[in-house]
Amino acid sequence: MKTETLTMPQLGESVTEGTISMWLVKPGDTVKKYDPIAEVITDKVTAEVPSSFDGVIEKLLAEEGDTLQVGDAIVTMQVSGGSTEVAATEQEVPAVEETTSADTSMKKRYSPAVLKLSGEHGIDLEQVTGTGAGGRITRKDLLKLIESGSIPTPQATEPKPEAQAAPVAPPAEAPPAPKRPVIAPQPTETGDIEIPTAGVRQAIASNMVRAKHEAPHAWLMIEVDVTNLVEARNRHKDAFFKQEGVKLTFLPFFMKATVEGLKKHPIMNSTWAGDKIIQKKAINLSLAVATQDALFVPVVKNADELSIKGIARAIDDFGKRAQAGKLSSAEMQGGTFTVNNTGSFGSIQSAPILNFPQAAILSVESIVKRPVWVNGMFAARDMVNLCMSIDHRVLDGLVAGQFLQTVKQALESIDPNQLSLY
Structure with missing residues (x-):
């Protein structure tokens, strides 16, 4: 028998860590x-x-609730094969010095994201203890320091005296790094409920902090008259459900209009990649789907090739499987632009956080009937706000505004008498 080690897999293209929510085995169990x-x-x-x-x-090398980096060991197991356990143990002792050297080398290898974040916040990486492989410093390590307020700043070093050197004026003292607020322990009173933030909530929190720290958000909103859309959808919804077995909601129409906007303004369909912007060819719409205790973002692939019917089917399928916990990691990958249906719970205005590294996210708010001045008189119209956050490193207000105008025109030009669902 020999010992094999299983590691944390990468469950998504931008996923760097995972949380053990539940062990399905225990030591001594036989598995296939x-x-x-x-x-x-x-x-x-x-x-x-x-x-x-x-x-x-x-x-088991981790407890339930522990968060580990991709590649970290999670479990060891005995498998059939040559006995290598003793040989590995014997090699561990003399290898200490070599391992230390390798670890030191890993500590010095900083990713572009770590270098960028440390530069923005004046963090001295020499004073940071990394938790990644070989002691490597990760973005998560820096975000924890930033949140805690305990930011190590570069230490001043005295210049070495040189022979026959002319007197040098002492260097100006560097201004102190700005203090970050430290989150103090919060007192609790009788009746208060403490809710642990492990698992999904902690993962969501980490991703939101990352997006807000790394991407400078800008926000826009446009008002759209969807009276014709409401009439068209209400006219066709019963027949559509009878024929397709799927509810015809308003969301497929908004996603279809979003596709039209992305086709006309392709820079909106971009992601940030550190030293460059990647304008994506495929239009893959990420769709925020909330359950009772989690938020999933499955991707409608090649949405520009789908009809209203195709998009409606995808939305219905993702919603049902998200509630059942049956969405796969592959279905969460490859998104290029996110649509968020905040109007489903009555919201009329929101400022969504980017689905990093995507450059934009659009929130569809609640449709509200209200009086609008049309052709010299007030008329009752169905109105909706479309709210959008953008990464200002990738997009400017001009192209973002033009994109929203294109989406608006696509929605307002819907003709209930000439609606194509297929």
Whole structure:
């Protein structure tokens, strides 16, 4: 028998960590290859992690609720094969010095995101203890420091005296780094309820903090007259449900109009990649789907190739499977622009946080009937606000405003008598 180690998998293209929400095995259990061993939560998906081998579970290396980086060890198991356990143990002792050297080298390797974040906040990376592989400093390490307010700043070093050097004036003292507010422990009173933030909520919180810290948000809103859309949808919804078995909501129409906007203004369909902007060819709409205790963002792939019927079917399918916890990690990947249906719970205005690294997110608010001045008189019209947040590094107000105008025109030009759903 030999010992094999299973590690935290990457459950999404931008996912860097996962939280063990539930162990499905215990030490001593016999498992087959592909048997699920743990349920893992990220900010994008809840998924079961399968075993990579046939064997016996030896040790669980993390507790339920622990958050680990992608590649971190999560479990060891005994599998059939040559005995390598003793040899590995014997090699551990003399390898200490070599490992230390390798770890030191890893600590010095900073990702562009870490360098950027440390530069923005004046963090001295030499004084930061990393939690990544080999002691490497991760973005999460820096965000924790920023939130705590304990930011290590670069230490001043005295210049070494040189032979026969002319007197040098002492360097000007660097201004102190701005203090970050420290979150003090909050007192509780009788009747207060403390809600732990592990699992999905902690993953969502980490992703939101990352998006707000890294992307300079700008916000826009436009008002749209959707009276014709409401009439068209109400006229066709019963026949559509009878024929397709799927409810015809307003959301597919808004997503279709969004596609028209992205086709006319392709820079809106972009992502931020550190030293460059990537304008995506495929139009893949991420759709925010909320459950009782989690938020999932499945992706409607190639939305520009779908009819209203196709989009409606995708929305219905994602909604049902999100509630059942059956969305796969693959279905959460590849999004290029996000649509958020905040109007479903009565919101009339919102400022959504970006689905990083996407450059924009559009919130569809509640449709409200109200008096509007039309052709010299007041008329009752169905009105809706479309609210959008953009990454100002990628997009400017001009193109964002033009995009919203295109979406508005697509919605207001709907003719109930010539509506194509297929």
